[in-house]
Amino acid sequence: MMAELAASEVYAPRTIQLWRALLNWLAFFFQIFAQVLRGTPSFTQVLSYVGLHHGSLLSPPHAPPHFKPLPVVELSEFGEDPPSPPTHPPLASSVPIAGGGRALVASSLEKLTVVLDLDETLVCAYETSSLPAVIRARATEAGLKWFELECVSSDKEFEGKPKINYVTVFERPGLKDFLEQLSEFADLVLFTAGLEGYARPLVDRIDAENRFSHRLYRPSTISTEYREHVKDLSCLSKDLCRTVIVDNNPFSFLLQPMNGIPCVPFSAGQPHDEQLLEVILPLLKHLSLQKDVRPFLYERFHMPEWFQKHSIPAS
Missing domain, CATH: 3.40.50.1000 (HAD superfamily/HAD-like)
Structure with missing residues (x-):
């Protein structure tokens, strides 16, 4: 009995944390849904909501300086x-x-x-x-x-x-x-x-x-x-x-x-x-x-x- 009580004391805070995280995500998606109702956000705006930077995901990597002649099959x-x-x-x-x-x-x-x-x-x-x-x-x-x-x-x-x-x-x-x-x-x-x-x-x-x-x-x-x-x-x-x-x-x-x-x-x-x-x-x-x-x-x-x-x- 004492072991069960101890276990409940250990896991209860974790359960509460999980519920809080779930509620935060629900609130986040509700916020996006509300923005959609007011006006559809752009893809880059949605990315900014979840903390992703525009340049790191959407911009292609900078091509290094290069030169190559036209090969036979190109173009x-x-x-x-x-x-x-x-x-x-x-x-x-x-x-x-x-x-x-x-x-x-x-x-x-x-x-x-x-x-x-x-x-x-x-x-x-x-x-x-x-x-x-x-x-x-x-x-x-x-x-x-x-x-x-x-x-x-x-x-x-x-x-x-x-x-x-x-x-x-x-x-x-x-x-x-x-x-x-x-x-x-x-x-x-x-x-x-x-x-x-x-x-x-x-x-x-x-x-x-x-x-x-x-x-x-x-x-x-x-x-x-x-x-x-x-x-x-x-x-x-x-x-x-x-x-x-x-x-x-x-x-x-x-x-x-x-x-x-x-x-x-x-x-x-x-x-x-x-x-x-x-x-x-x-x-x-x-x-x-x-x-x-x-x-x-x-x-x-x-x-x-x-x-x-x-x-x-x-x-």
Whole structure:
């Protein structure tokens, strides 16, 4: 009997505490119910009632500074016809493109300006005398297009005559179709850090249709305290909201990091590369519908943070 009394004395306070806790929860839910009757609270308000902080649960973790080129399979969800921007979509119309199908063009916006790098972005070139025959044979067997080119070197031979270099140029797969389809909805600009004596005959060969409205060579690049041969897009326009640059070297767009699209470098050992038609072209179609390409490209690549990670202040 004494043991039962002792037990009741021990457990009675705990029972009372449990009842009090239950009543507090009932009162809490009644309070929420009363707020619902007066006006439905937001999800964040309800979270604040139970002591959870808005930032800790709703805000995504801060992404670390990063940079990665566009892989082969990325952005394929845009498909043949890219979606309209999520807010304030411009009026769009469709135009026929090569090979059938139609591409969307924002009729209320001026044409997108696409600045394209040359070496390791559209082509790759090797000095013919030093190119192993096996590389050329494998590339040919895999269907990679290539040609040999004579170009004028900046070096001089005896008696002041310019030296002639012989190079073998491999075209990135899909190059011709890429330029043809891209020119339907964008103004094309070639911007290379290569010398004109080398680059001009090369571009003449890959752009026989003169789809590039401008060609810029090494003298058009500038040197900064961090890198040489930087491509300053302000030489094309003061308003760069509709200008993008595609380059395998992200330091090329150091001065305008939010206008840059870093791509995977191309070499003769990649005969099945699909970057131009399967990755870059769908992305550019999507950007052609944006009033300002920079917010989208910032969210996609976070290039200012990448430069800061490399001890280069963001422009």
